[in-house]
Amino acid sequence: MTAQPADGDAHLSVTCARGGWTAPSIVPPSAPPIYMTTAFDFESLEQIEEVATGRAPGYIYTRDGNPNHDAFASDVAALEGAEAGVATASGMGALAAALLGLLESGDRVISAKVLYGRTGQLLKQLQKSFGIHVEFVDANQPDEFATAAQGGAKLAIIEGVTNPLLEVIDVPAVAQALGSIPLLVDNTFATPCLMRPIEHGAELVWHSASKYLNGHGDVMLGVLVGRKERIRKVRATMALFGFNANPFECWLASRGLRTLPLRMERVSDTATELAGRFQQHRSVKRAFYPALADHPSHHLAERLLPHGCGGMLAIDIGSRHAVDRLFRRLAGRIPFSPTLADARTTLSYPVGTSHKFMTGLERAAAGITDGLVRVSVGLEDVESLWREFDDALKA
Numbered sequence: 001m002t003a004q005p006a007d008g009d010a011h012l013s014v015t016c017a018r019g020g021w022t023a024p025s026i027v028p029p030s031a032p033p034i035y036m037t038t039a040f041d042f043e044s045l046e047q048i049e050e051v052a053t054g055r056a057p058g059y060i061y062t063r064d065g066n067p068n069h070d071a072f073a074s075d076v077a078a079l080e081g082a083e084a085g086v087a088t089a090s091g092m093g094a095l096a097a098a099l100l101g102l103l104e105s106g107d108r109v110i111s112a113k114v115l116y117g118r119t120g121q122l123l124k125q126l127q128k129s130f131g132i133h134v135e136f137v138d139a140n141q142p143d144e145f146a147t148a149a150q151g152g153a154k155l156a157i158i159e160g161v162t163n164p165l166l167e168v169i170d171v172p173a174v175a176q177a178l179g180s181i182p183l184l185v186d187n188t189f190a191t192p193c194l195m196r197p198i199e200h201g202a203e204l205v206w207h208s209a210s211k212y213l214n215g216h217g218d219v220m221l222g223v224l225v226g227r228k229e230r231i232r233k234v235r236a237t238m239a240l241f242g243f244n245a246n247p248f249e250c251w252l253a254s255r256g257l258r259t260l261p262l263r264m265e266r267v268s269d270t271a272t273e274l275a276g277r278f279q280q281h282r283s284v285k286r287a288f289y290p291a292l293a294d295h296p297s298h299h300l301a302e303r304l305l306p307h308g309c310g311g312m313l314a315i316d317i318g319s320r321h322a323v324d325r326l327f328r329r330l331a332g333r334i335p336f337s338p339t340l341a342d343a344r345t346t347l348s349y350p351v352g353t354s355h356k357f358m359t360g361l362e363r364a365a366a367g368i369t370d371g372l373v374r375v376s377v378g379l380e381d382v383e384s385l386w387r388e389f390d391d392a393l394k395a
């Protein structure tokens, strides 16, 4: 069988395999291109050597690096006040690359007890499989970090604002209690618009960029930022283990960053208003939001989150049955969706999703009750949201 020539003399198979059109333009595009490519082409052995050694700018293979990875990670580094950053396939990828890149078996890690469920699970797995010793402490008690630090540690891990009860952690006090032990902060909930942990003494910051940094509920992505030397090590681990991000998702998240400050301001305002109204509602036993005067972290929030407390809040509506009824009534408008920081408001049930792997006793100790619903406030106007919540909560 002979294929038809496609373009002039070129055999169809050659055109199919190689393409060849590039934009005839002396001016760059206003938005960055998407480098959806596995590798980059070289003219000579000398040229690949120049790029590989860093004497000439360029990229070789997308698992190792790609312009869209760097565009995204360097923006986040700038926002967090860090020297450098590395993008990964998910938030968990960023954490895994950081831990595998910076720790060796036998090392000690000090970690907050209350963490995103999978973070705690990953630490326990490293403990079991790789002989990394993890000491879990109460992040609300900086003294516990000081005590644990006496035994020495390679790394300490906390979240700036915790899930799902929105406790604000005294990051400067924890950093100080740790002395020279580097502190890694999960800044997913606050984002650099509301808190910049490096300014408070943290050394490394990581994000699930699947959440606010992207902000549109359509990406899986992670990022870690910090000092150049540490990021270099983590980047090598990322490439070796294949934790690399997808260029298109980096491009989407870079686009998300353009509106991050507007979104964080909007969700903080809406969440503050909703939290106040939930607190007054007959069907709500308790509302959790750091801007509320009765929240345990209220004073810390005033000091550490002066520009707003973000878009996450939680309500306790009494029972699993009440939660199920609320989800059914709101389905199609405010969905039960096990994520957060989408453009739309979503609901989650910590007992059944993020904190499912804890024992009942652990959950009780952490204050995660059967009637707890976590609300991720989106960009809808507050009155429309309130009408929907109020209707659905009415018995």
Ligand SMILES: *Cc1c(COP(=O)(O)O)cnc(C)c1O
Pocket: 090, 091, 092, 093, 116, 118, 119, 159, 163, 186, 188, 189, 207, 208, 209, 210, 211, 220, 221, 222, 340
């Ligand atoms: C979602 C989330 C993670 C994990 O990130 P993925 O992108 O889902 O891998 C880590 N920390 C927090 C606080 C999160 O909300």
